[in-house]
Amino acid sequence: MPSDVKLPDMTLMGKTSTPDIPDQEVPIKNVAQWTDNNRTIHTEEDIIRGYVYGGKPIPVSDEAKKAMTPKTNEKCYKIHGFTARENIPMEYWLSDGSYVIVPANESVSAPFYSLVQAMVHKNVVAIVEKVYRANTEANMVALFPSVDVPNEPWCLIEIGLPFERDYGAIAQRPLKFVMNQLSKEQNDAIDDLLTSLELPDAVDDDAIDVSEKYLPGYMPDPGAQHMWDMLSARALKPDKPLPPIADDVKNLLEQPEFVREKCKPVTERIKNVFSLEKKQPLNIRKRKKSKDRDNEQSDNGDVFMAQSIKKDEKDITKDNNDESKNMVPLSNACNFNFDEIGDI
Template sequence: MYPFNLLSNYACILFFYSYSFFPGGNSAVPGCGSACCNLPNIVVYESTCVFIPLLCSLYLQIFAESKDEVAVVLFGTNGTCNSLASEDQYQNITVHRSLKLPDFDLLEDIQNVIKAGSKQADFLDAIIVSMDLLQKQTIGKKYEKRHIELFTDLNSPVSEDQLGIIIANLKKTGTSLQFFLPFPASVDDGSGDASASVHAHMHRNTFPRKSLTEQQKQGIDVVRKLMYTLDEEGGLEEIYTFRESLERLSMFKKIERKPMPWPCQLTIGPNLSIRIVAYKSVTEEKVKKLWSIVDAKTFRKEDVQKETVYCLNDDDETEVQKDDIIQGYRYGSDIVPFSKEDEEQMKYKTEEKCFSVLGFTRSSQVHYYMGSQALKVFAAKGDEYAAVAFSALVRALDELKMVAIVRYVYNRRCNPQIGVAFPHIKDAYECLIYVQLPYMEDLRQYVFSSLKNSKKYTPTADQLSAVESLMDSMNLVHEDGETSEDLFKPSKIPNPRFQRLYQCLQHKAFHPDKPLPPIDQHLLEMLEMPSVVRERCQAPLERVKALFPLKEVGKKKEEKTAQDIFKDNVNPAEDFRILVRKKNADFKDVSQQLINRIDQFLENKGSQYYMKGIDCIRVFREEAMKLSKVQCFNDFLQALKSKLEDKALSDFWEIMVQGRMLNFRINGKNSCSRAIKRFLQFKLPKSHR
């Protein structure tokens, strides 16, 4: 449970500026919720903490898409701005923001705009202003509750004249109240006695033991009297420290919403039908994208222009129109076209939503391998006949240890699923829980070789005993014979992915040019192994290490030759470029491998092979010039000339003389240039053309 009960539709934040009794510098602290906030103008640990919990509370509501509205009231300000202010009443209290949904503008105000004042104000007067604001701004609106949160160090004068009126009105309007202080409410002197507060008892060793002023002692008495009168049993538990609120609010939590009912008919055969209603019990939680792409310079969404083009997979990347494209599926080496008409024709057509029992089987035959959600199925509310029939089905399945195999269709636009519905009986209710079953292609069966078949890897009795002891020591359930307790509770741990995402968004909202912050330490601690389990595992773990010694095995790196790399490679030109630039590379050997590939391209006699051969010749020339191996390239040209004379390669020659070899032209500063010019002037005999 978070200390902020943010189910309210309307809330008010109050800030109180006063002089703190702790030494330090100046600081301004904001607030949130329906709360009164004390913004001490002295920087100390507790005073700094007030700033963070308030921001965390607002961040929580923004990222959780909460519909709660928040107002901000500051007290202890230099000026006065509220509807109750008169010449000598409700002075130095300012309504900074009326009831609105929290947004980043409010966060920016709290961080950068609101400055600490030098005046003092009565926090009870601030509560009255908050109650008046909530009363006036919620007229004619529907809301679930109203709530006030007060942040203060109690270092200002307080008058109890209207305390009874405040208590009566809070009870009458059903407005809840919480206090947040920089010290435990039970600390009334330097002794640090925390016996009267559960929260203080939990953190009694985490607060500095500094003497409170007489004014703060009086304020604590008023707070305790107020909260105890409002609720004799749990009133004092609504008094929190800044540290406690920070610990609870440091984790982002999505607002829990009531699941939508899914009414349907459970059918067994053609003649038996039971009205049911299903709810999602467990489902995958996905991040909702709340941001859009903007231009990096202007930060405007409109300046980002998206353009999609479709191109053929050829050398020229020929563009085609979207209307000329249809879906295709690869079948071996062929691509089978599949138009939208074919898709509509072959699409499975369902009628309406369905929850039909296909048969029954023993529960031991079913393994829960599949599905991203679980449904709880109940009898339709208010239907007595359905309730009796449904209860009989659930109890019969439970007694016989059977489950129902069900055909489930959410609506006519969804494909059908095959799932299992198993009975679930509790003291307060009974239902069926539906889980999707896998199809054959959904299963992946991995078979691993047995350790028992290899004498080399067969574990000894001591090794088996050590591993068994380690597994027993890692048990996360503590049992004392009658009861059991989970030592690691995943349900209490927030989604780490969401925590990190929202932490980064929160940081970038106000520090766009700074690097992302490290992962919150509080989150890392929540994900760590329970200390009890860690201590229990030490001895078995050391035993396992001793019985299973690890030896580092150096992996031998297989060296590939140029022939291995060039073999069946689709881009020998680039491979040649990489190989010749390696240390200790033999240019002559590597170039010979490239020449062999060029010969293969010429033997195939096709335009696509000729183009690859020309690319190889071009790269050969470039690297020969860079590495001063011009003579090697000239020798290749002479050999190529002889091959062209001996073989009918007129088509290859035509490609070269029609401009494909123009990229070979250089500035004529070396013999390679002259050799290329002579090569280009060469003409095949007419008998070869």
């Protein structure tokens, strides 16, 4: 019986040379460094974890993070209730992606599909509490029944829901309110635009080629493809400059010709039925409002100063009149008989 042979540990090596010492191989060691925006190196003892909220870093110590971590949450996937589908509009969808829920085995298929059918019949969605791992935070999700997709099994689509504090942080207008403001002509134009953007059904060979081109796994990533093109060009021609982006990669980002032709008349309709109003950038509008507010305050200050000046003039006039009443005329003050003083 052959004995197991243990391979030696792989060590990264690099070549170094100096004017005095010829080329020699030295092991490469990975050293972690923490730098700031000024490229100043800091030690691990000076680093604290945190979060960036609104562009402002908020430090969170390990003790605070442990205090915020739930200690009693158990792993669960519990349905709290059901609500009408119209009560969960699109603006309540929180998660970036979605999950597909299907039966794990045949033993639970019958109750699972019965639940899906009942949800479709009642037009409701399920509100679920989800704890992915023990002692982690709980999330609320909604389960939408899906039964009308051809060639796919019945399933439940899981989409995350926000808590009240999360939804209140971003004030937005409901989509239904915006849609109700559209006229019938505008609504029909939007529907036609969405229809024109759809890929054709695979009814002939050309349509099959076009449809399969955009399936997952068929279309290459333009960024990754360009990166590999640059790496191969640098390896084969290290002394020459990098070539421009290949036409094949550019074509991946272009809209298909048949879609462009279908969208052209619809876009012209949208230009006619929707009126576009040019608005100034938000910072300019804020600056203009602040300037108008300052002008208004300065005008109010000028009016107040004018009223104060008039009031002061009235007070001065009144004081002068009072002083004139209390003063004795100079002719009366000097009307004195000095001969009588001499006789005394």
